[in-house]
Amino acid sequence: MTLANLHDVRFTYAFSERPALDGLSLQWEEGRVHGVVGLNASGKSTLCALLRGIIPHFHSGELTGQVEILGRELSEWDPAELSTTIGCVFDNPFTQISGIRDTVFEEIAIGLENLGMPRDELIDRVVAVVRRLGIEHLVEKNPNGLSGGQRQKVAFASIIAMDAEVMVIDEPTSQLDPESSEEVFEIIHGLKDAGKSIVLVEHKIDLLAAYADTITVLREGAVAMSGPTRDVLGAPELPSFGVRPPEVVELAVRLSGDGRDLGVMPMTRAEATRAVGTRMEEAHRAH
Amino acid sequence: MASPSRFSTFLHGYGRLTIFLLPIGVAINFVGGQIALLLKLPIYLDSIGTILVGALCGGIPGAIVGLLSNAINSITSPPTFAFAVLNIAFGLLAGFFGRRGFFRVWWKALLTAIPFAFIGGFFGALITIWVFGGLAVGGGAIIVGMLTALGMDVNTANFVAQIPMDVLDKVPTVLIVYAIIKGVPKRLMTKLPLGHVYLTPAGRTPATAKAV
């Protein structure tokens, strides 16, 4: 089943002049990590809101085009069902903490309580998620006193506990320091290993290159490029859409321009190190 | 092949956002009051949230904010609860005026200060007389006490003390409410029950449909 099938989608927020999505079409498979990049106001967050049904049920405006989520038309989805089928984490750590629970343990349990999960199962589920994300040291703390990075992890835990098949993650590290960002990406890695479908909007292109299976580049509300990570991030026209390629790609392109092509487009530091090492060996043997 | 469907909607906020605005309204009441105390202003400024939520979401949400703020205050100062009716009235009245667009223009907003002050002052004095025999608590009571000592009848003293106080308090309150409403972003406004009042200028300007 496809995760999402969008065709010629246009959306204009109510009382707004310009459309936020303008002829957007894409097709995404389940079970993959789909990275989304683009300049600010290119439609990334609007796309995320659309996938979860927040548009048009919460944000009013004019929506046209075909939107199919997990095989069903958007209009056929019950809004409450859709918003729990597709979990979401976004960039503000402060608005994702409910403010009505005194411990992190209770905070994580909220979603499961609302789903009507029996208490014993609920407790086991919370314990499992806490262990998985390595936040045992936070369980008795008051969520309202945590740092941004800690809150973001609790937000992840709260959504992961609900075990949705799909997660839409919108710039989760934009308000975090580098160390917390790394930890968040490890969480995402874990989700990927568990076979979840993930839509990940990020600016940190280097991290995206390491984890995403496909990259979709948005520009002015439409898809400029979409495809496997290696193809998109290695494409020469990428910068023209306002997206900086990963460091290692820039390195490979420069080497290629110097006549020292690496033969393979590296996506991660590890791949680059290997490719350069191989080339150096060949060069060494050639002499 | 699924045909391109056209689900264009002008959904007004489902009112789902109202639930989330109520706690903010309560917080605004408290913070307003705290700041007034901090800056030693001789006014309460503790109904900004009530009137704001009433003007944006309707009378009942406004009344709830008023009642809730009063109830929370009553935990540490139980006599306050006798005046709960006033806060409820402020909320309902704010909804009434909000619906009729009084907070769209600054001088109309200013006009609403009169009924607010009257209710607060007049009925506040009445409640003080009925429930507390004319002598309640706080600075107001001291003033009433002094006036009575000077020979004024206790009931009159209450009105003389309360009504001017309330006028002094409600005028800045409604102006602040007006200022805040002006600053509410359109996208948030569309989700509020009375948002349509503030989003339509002289004539309607709906987002135009795009030719596909």
Add this chain to the structure above:
Amino acid sequence: MADTALERAARRYGADATLGNPIRDMNPLILLGCVAALAAIAVAVPGWVVAVGMGAVFVVIGFLGGRGSGYLMTFLKLWAAVGLILFVLRALLTRSGEVLVPLGPIAVTTDGVQDGLRFAAAVMAVCAAATLFFALVPMRHLMLALERIGVSPRVSYVLLASFQSIADLGATARVVLDAQKARGIETEGSLLVRVRAFFPVLAPVFLTAMSATEERAIALDARAFNRRGARTSLVRLRSPRWWEWVVLAVLVLAALATAIGANLA
């Protein structure tokens, strides 16, 4: 083998919620009824002796509930701030009865003293009851008890979120005000100056808080907040014990009896 914090937490949540004290573990609504009944008795009986005595009873209950010292402080502060004024004003300004202490245009009269004591004591009894209840019962437990009898979780959300928002918004406002002070914007001085310090600072703070509600709504929606259907609760209050009902019944009957008795007298 030592238990980890996580395992301990899981065990704690697996059992009934307890605050470690039989009075505080009473069903919040039953406790509310008991305290209200006691306050009703204090007010129904004429005169001031019973009312003041009830205040002492409340303090005792406070100590039995393990919250004695804090409650006693609050109780005394309440008497000083509220009760005293109620008494003094009445004592000085009631014009009937014998004059005890003349003080120029006003005088302390016998009726004033009686009246003052009675009124202050009655109001204080009600205040003490309310304060006692909230000293013994955490807001969260009260909400749980209400949800158990069918009150919507939205109501408990609004109540609990209000407390948190008051704290959050207060902290933000203080930060902003301090920043203003540091920038040299006067917060002391003439009235007009102070008013001008107030206005432009707070509107943006309030607006930001209001705008944040959009994201809050979405975040809670993602946790099935808007789902219609049965909910469960991690924290479970214990079922009311039989003696709680007995105490409640006794107190309510006593309150009714005194009310009727006082009316017939």
